[in-house]
Amino acid sequence: MPKLTINNRTIECENGQTILQAAQAKGIQIPTLCYLEGKDPLGACRVCLVEVEGAKTLMPSCSTPVVEGMKVHTNNRKVREARKTVVELLLSEHEGECTLCPRTEDCELRELAGQLGIDVVEYEGEKPPRAVDDSTPALVRDSGKCIKCRRCVTVCQEVQHVGALFPQYRGYETLIGPAFALQLDDVPCVQCGQCAAVCPVGAITEKSHIDAVWKALEDKDKFVVVQTAPAIRAALGECFDLEPGTLVTGRMVTALRELGFDAVFDTNFTADLTIIEEGTEFLTRVRRTFIDGEKGLLPMFTSCSPGWIQFAEYFYPEFLPNLSTCKSPQQMFGAVAKTFYATEKGIPPENLVVVSVMPCTAKKFECQRDEMTASGYQDVDYVLTTRELGKMINAAGIDFVNLPDGEMDLPLGLSSGAADIFANTGGVMEAALRTVYELVTGRPLPMENLHILPIEGLEGIKQASITIEKPVKEWAFLDNVTVKVAVAHGLSNAAKVLDGIKDGSLDFHFVEVMTCPGGCIGGGGQPRFTTDETRKARIKAIYKEDEGKPVRKSHENPAIKEIYEKFLKKPLGEKSHHLLHTKYQKRVKEGAKKK
Amino acid sequence: MKRKQAVQSIPKEPENRTDSCEPTEEELLRSLDVVIDGYSKTEGALIPVLQSAQNLFGYLPETVLRHISTRLKLPYSQVTGVVTFYSFFSTVPRGEHVVRVCLGTACYVRGGKEVLATLRKQLGINVGETTQDRKFSLAVGRCFGACSLAPAVMVDETVHQRVRPAKVKDLLTMYREAKPGLREAS
Numbered sequence: 001m002p003k004l005t006i007n008n009r010t011i012e013c014e015n016g017q018t019i020l021q022a023a024q025a026k027g028i029q030i031p032t033l034c035y036l037e038g039k040d041p042l043g044a045c046r047v048c049l050v051e052v053e054g055a056k057t058l059m060p061s062c063s064t065p066v067v068e069g070m071k072v073h074t075n076n077r078k079v080r081e082a083r084k085t086v087v088e089l090l091l092s093e094h095e096g097e098c099t100l101c102p103r104t105e106d107c108e109l110r111e112l113a114g115q116l117g118i119d120v121v122e123y124e125g126e127k128p129p130r131a132v133d134d135s136t137p138a139l140v141r142d143s144g145k146c147i148k149c150r151r152c153v154t155v156c157q158e159v160q161h162v163g164a165l166f167p168q169y170r171g172y173e174t175l176i177g178p179a180f181a182l183q184l185d186d187v188p189c190v191q192c193g194q195c196a197a198v199c200p201v202g203a204i205t206e207k208s209h210i211d212a213v214w215k216a217l218e219d220k221d222k223f224v225v226v227q228t229a230p231a232i233r234a235a236l237g238e239c240f241d242l243e244p245g246t247l248v249t250g251r252m253v254t255a256l257r258e259l260g261f262d263a264v265f266d267t268n269f270t271a272d273l274t275i276i277e278e279g280t281e282f283l284t285r286v287r288r289t290f291i292d293g294e295k296g297l298l299p300m301f302t303s304c305s306p307g308w309i310q311f312a313e314y315f316y317p318e319f320l321p322n323l324s325t326c327k328s329p330q331q332m333f334g335a336v337a338k339t340f341y342a343t344e345k346g347i348p349p350e351n352l353v354v355v356s357v358m359p360c361t362a363k364k365f366e367c368q369r370d371e372m373t374a375s376g377y378q379d380v381d382y383v384l385t386t387r388e389l390g391k392m393i394n395a396a397g398i399d400f401v402n403l404p405d406g407e408m409d410l411p412l413g414l415s416s417g418a419a420d421i422f423a424n425t426g427g428v429m430e431a432a433l434r435t436v437y438e439l440v441t442g443r444p445l446p447m448e449n450l451h452i453l454p455i456e457g458l459e460g461i462k463q464a465s466i467t468i469e470k471p472v473k474e475w476a477f478l479d480n481v482t483v484k485v486a487v488a489h490g491l492s493n494a495a496k497v498l499d500g501i502k503d504g505s506l507d508f509h510f511v512e513v514m515t516c517p518g519g520c521i522g523g524g525g526q527p528r529f530t531t532d533e534t535r536k537a538r539i540k541a542i543y544k545e546d547e548g549k550p551v552r553k554s555h556e557n558p559a560i561k562e563i564y565e566k567f568l569k570k571p572l573g574e575k576s577h578h579l580l581h582t583k584y585q586k587r588v589k590e591g592a593k594k595k
Numbered sequence: 596m597k598r599k600q601a602v603q604s605i606p607k608e609p610e611n612r613t614d615s616c617e618p619t620e621e622e623l624l625r626s627l628d629v630v631i632d633g634y635s636k637t638e639g640a641l642i643p644v645l646q647s648a649q650n651l652f653g654y655l656p657e658t659v660l661r662h663i664s665t666r667l668k669l670p671y672s673q674v675t676g677v678v679t680f681y682s683f684f685s686t687v688p689r690g691e692h693v694v695r696v697c698l699g700t701a702c703y704v705r706g707g708k709e710v711l712a713t714l715r716k717q718l719g720i721n722v723g724e725t726t727q728d729r730k731f732s733l734a735v736g737r738c739f740g741a742c743s744l745a746p747a748v749m750v751d752e753t754v755h756q757r758v759r760p761a762k763v764k765d766l767l768t769m770y771r772e773a774k775p776g777l778r779e780a781s
Contacts, residue, residue, distance in 0.1 A: 167676050168672070
């Protein structure tokens with residue numbers, strides 16, 4: 001293990017580490033605006049410059065490997081002044097507008113400028129022309145704020161395998177974006193918002209629904225209900241400086257009531273509903289495959305993640321028949337709220353406003369899809385990201401941290417532990433198997449605490465197999481059949497699974513895909529900045545929430561039983577088909593407008 | 596450089612061309628596919644493929660860029676990113692002669708900018724454009740390696756050194772009157 005000294009302190013580091021990594025591991029902070037953990041360094045922002053004794057110039061610590069005996073200074077006058085110049089140059093081209101910027105609270109550039117004590121930018125000059133792209137339902141890009149760090153390019157290409165963004169033109173003219181100067185809705189962008197999650201400044205942000213939601217809340221004729229996705233409760237606290245992984249379910253409910261929502265419900269309820277519908281669909285596909293000998297029905301892919309849906313529509317349309325026809329829990333909720341719930345409460349559906357709080361930007365796109373009007377209205381009206389909800393709570397002057405716990409309303413607020421784990425990679429599969437295994441064998445999933453360990457954790461592609469023994473009579477043909485499942489998160493991993501299935505090297509019955517690394521807890525709408533450490537903390541909180549629930553399996557949720565008795569009648573029945581299932585469309589990559 | 600440079604598609608019937616031996620777009624794409632196949636196992640194939648495509652088509656129209664993106668399995672944004680980065684590549688049809696003015700540091704300080712201004716005035720076009728008679732296209736280069744003889748102007752493959760604004764007219768006349776074939780000989 002090589003040794004080096006940083007600021008006269010001798011430290012050991014691992015082979016192959018860069019100066020930045022070695023320093024970070026020992027808690028020595030070096031600022032950077034372009035580095036992304038786990039990705040090759042770009043050396044684009046020049047903010048991480050350090051002095052290496054004996055080197056002719058200052059070196060970018062993100063891309064300089066440690067050499068035995070190296071003497072590094074991260075904070076002497078020379079380094080500080082150079083760093084200040086670099087940031088001043090960035091600021092000279094940056095459309096500041098800090099007080100008006102949606103990133104005003106968590107802008108990395110602004111924070112760094114503050115730390116460096118920059119109070120005046122001495123470099124005046126031309127600014128590149130500014131272009132604002134708000135062509136998609138989910139994202140807004142502002143080239144005037146872009147500092148060309150290229151984190152978004154790395155994420156879009158390497159993590160998500162989408163490649164919607166790339167540097168165009170050169171030097172001063174450089175524009176980070178789709179081909180030439182096309183807009184996002186002209187290109188196959190899946191609107192996952194991972195670009196917005198890593199952007200250090202306000203160059204890529206979600207399209208805000210905050211004003212629309214305030215307006216609805218203030219409208220006396222409207223009955224406004226809110227649903228919160230499973231991943232919110234493990235992350236919202238970060239908007240109020242709580243540690244990542246702090247569960248704030250109860251405080252979130254109270255805050256939503258204080259904001260003025262007429263009823264506070266849970267997307268978890270429809271996550272449970274998804275399991276019943278999707279589990280039944282899976283078993284139907286299994287029966288048709290094993291008994292009727294039909295081909296092409298398996299594997300079945302989960303369909304909760306709208307970024308993944310669009311990814312398949314653009315890049316792998318041959319797999320669309322394999323996507324579960326189930327709508328996502330968000331959309332099931334909207335459809336059920338504006339029919340079942342509206343009727344029960346005697347509220348005209350046109351006066352019922354459904355607001356979602358999602359860890360996701362693609363949900364803003366999903367709720368505007370043409371198919372999502374099963375109730376006769378747009379099923380979900382507005383989608384707030386976790387960050388947007390955090391802003392609303394702050395704007396309302398609510399002291400979130402000290403709020404008392406509240407309880408969700410009934411019936412659409414009741415959920416099982418299986419619904420909680422929809423928030424993280426592996427969770428939908430585990431939730432589905434908890435129900436499916438029990439339906440087929442009459443016994444609970446034979447795993448400790450109902451957890452399927454091989455599909456937990458942050459590995460990109462996970463696999464598991466479960467052999468069915470002694471099934472009930474109806475499923476006798478599955479005796480000794482080994483069910484093979486896979487879980488992928490991050491679309492580049494999904495692509496690997498799809499390619500493997502295509503070339504025959506991989507073979508599964510059931511595949512879970514979540515668009516974002518870590519699943520929804522790492523979604524594009526979550527509080528910044530999401531590192532792997534943050535992901536792990538949020539996942540841990542989600543499993544804690546699951547284990548704390550009296551009911552841990554979707555089919556045991558009494559509210560779910562009730563909605564089938566009163567309204568839906570049976571899984572995959574006529575009502576379900578109309579309200580809870582959907583169709584997908586092949587999308588052309590060239591010049592296709594969204595929706 | 597113009598930011599929102601439109602990508603032109605290939606004219607269906609090339610103007611001023613009656614020669615029936617002129618290959619069709621389909622034939623050219625097939626030739627390009629042969630080139631692409633040759634790179635099927637090579638990383639970093641994009642730039643040589645783009646060069647071949649530009650030699651075949653004379654420029655890089657959108658259809659060709661889309662084709663390259665699909666065949667090389669590279670995002671379209673990456674293909675256009677590379678095309679717009681290098682001044683050698685052009686997305687608009689180019690004239691018979693491409694005039695490149697060097698604006699590398701040495702040429703810039705020794706009057707490259709004035710030479711460019713004169714060329715723009717005399718040709719009546721901006722950088723990246725082609726004259727109406729399709730004789731000349733105007734481009735900017737970043738150092739041809741002829742710094743000691745700055746400012747340099749490259750016409751097609753030939754580097755002209757110590758070009759003064761006053762010499763621009765003669766230079767253009769020479770190419771305008773040149774017989775086809777003289778082009779390569781300088």
